[in-house]
Amino acid sequence: MANTNIPKDPTMLLSYINTKLRDDYSGLDALCDDLDIQKSELETKLASIDYRYDATLNRFL
Numbered sequence: 805m806a807n808t809n810i811p812k813d814p815t816m817l818l819s820y821i822n823t824k825l826r827d828d829y830s831g832l833d834a835l836c837d838d839l840d841i842q843k844s845e846l847e848t849k850l851a852s853i854d855y856r857y858d859a860t861l862n863r864f865l
Contacts, residue, residue: 810841814853821846822863832857 811817821835829835836843847857855864 810839814849817846818850818853818855818864821850825862825864829862831859831862 811820824835824839825832829838832843832846835841836846850856850864857863858865
């Protein structure tokens with residue numbers, strides 16, 4: 805992931821991303837574009853702790 809300001813730990817990353825999605829972004833693509841994050845890397849990192857993005861709820865579950 806290109807953005808160095810986001811948490812590296814997957815659990816902290818989950819909390820950070822879900823908060824950003826809830827408060828600031830209508831979807832994962834918008835978040836990734838704005839924060840300069842590779843979507844596939846983010847999804848892989850969160851999948852490592854068994855979380856997947858749910859577009860309907862706009863959050864990782």
